[in-house]
Amino acid sequence: MPTTLRFWKMNGAGNDFVMLDNRSLAFSLSKDQIERLCDRHRGIGADGLLMVEPATDGGDFKMRYYNADGGEAEMCGNGARCFGRFVNFLHDDKLTSIRFETLAGMISAEFEAGQVRINMSAPHGLRLNDSLPVAGEQLTVHSLNTGVPHAVVFADDLDNVDVRKLGAGLRYHEAFKPKGTNANFVKVLAPNSIAIRTYERGVEDETLACGTGMVACALIHHELTGAPSPIAVKVKGGDTLRIGFEEPSKSNYTNVTLFGPADFAFSGEVSL
Numbered sequence: 001m002p003t004t005l006r007f008w009k010m011n012g013a014g015n016d017f018v019m020l021d022n023r024s025l026a027f028s029l030s031k032d033q034i035e036r037l038c039d040r041h042r043g044i045g046a047d048g049l050l051m052v053e054p055a056t057d058g059g060d061f062k063m064r065y066y067n068a069d070g071g072e073a074e075m076c077g078n079g080a081r082c083f084g085r086f087v088n089f090l091h092d093d094k095l096t097s098i099r100f101e102t103l104a105g106m107i108s109a110e111f112e113a114g115q116v117r118i119n120m121s122a123p124h125g126l127r128l129n130d131s132l133p134v135a136g137e138q139l140t141v142h143s144l145n146t147g148v149p150h151a152v153v154f155a156d157d158l159d160n161v162d163v164r165k166l167g168a169g170l171r172y173h174e175a176f177k178p179k180g181t182n183a184n185f186v187k188v189l190a191p192n193s194i195a196i197r198t199y200e201r202g203v204e205d206e207t208l209a210c211g212t213g214m215v216a217c218a219l220i221h222h223e224l225t226g227a228p229s230p231i232a233v234k235v236k237g238g239d240t241l242r243i244g245f246e247e248p249s250k251s252n253y254t255n256v257t258l259f260g261p262a263d264f265a266f267s268g269e270v271s272l
Helices: 031-038 077-090 163-171 211-225
Strands: 004-012 015-021 048-054 061-067 097-102 105-112 115-119 124-134 137-145 149-154 182-190 193-200 205-207 231-234 240-249 252-261 263-271
Touching: 004 077, 015 077, 031 048, 048 077, 061 077, 077 097, 077 105, 077 115, 077 211, 077 252, 124 163, 124 211, 137 163, 137 211, 149 163, 149 211, 163 182, 163 193, 163 205, 182 211, 193 211, 211 231, 211 240, 211 252
Parallel strands: 015 048, 061 097, 149 182, 193 231
Antiparallel strands: 004 015, 004 263, 048 061, 097 105, 105 115, 115 252, 124 137, 137 149, 182 193, 193 205, 231 240, 240 252
């Protein structure tokens, strides 16, 4: 395995990632190495790490995604957009779309003027209006798996929500054991517009954006209010992304899409 790695740094709406080209399968990183690369003081710094690998199950490529703690996760919406644009970059931006394998299923990506639209895997596990004690408060909690599990809580004063305290309380709550959940806090801005803040499992802190969290929040907003597709979602980083969906029957979602930015920041080499 090489002692130095060529990397690229990208972000999707402020959710940032280390990107690696491992199409040759030349390297295999340990949990500790991934955690060190994502460390903001001793490494490159990122919310997660993404690797491009050869497809094994009918896709064009395979996406491997690791959280900042070094643990592999099923899916990341902002990461998937960055992954799609990174693959296109590796092909001199000549691709119009790709299909890639994730632990959450097959994802497709289309490219449009520097932004990326991804088709998400089918959401499942919808639960509404659970009343849960969290960090000394009784919260009404909704949940949905959009590739990874998400808990959703609506709040009138989003700016003053203690995301770290309540997010950690939900993330490790008995109701979501053994794997835990991501936690999202939502304010309705208009019938088709919401703002969210997210505590991410694996990062163990608030992040500037979470793609699968945006999708979960948008679909639960639709469940509760009937708001039609597409739904605009404003994230902590300041970007507004669009969630599209079809609902052939009640709570049965198809063609779920996430459209938004995927930007390069810098590239370089790092010693392992």
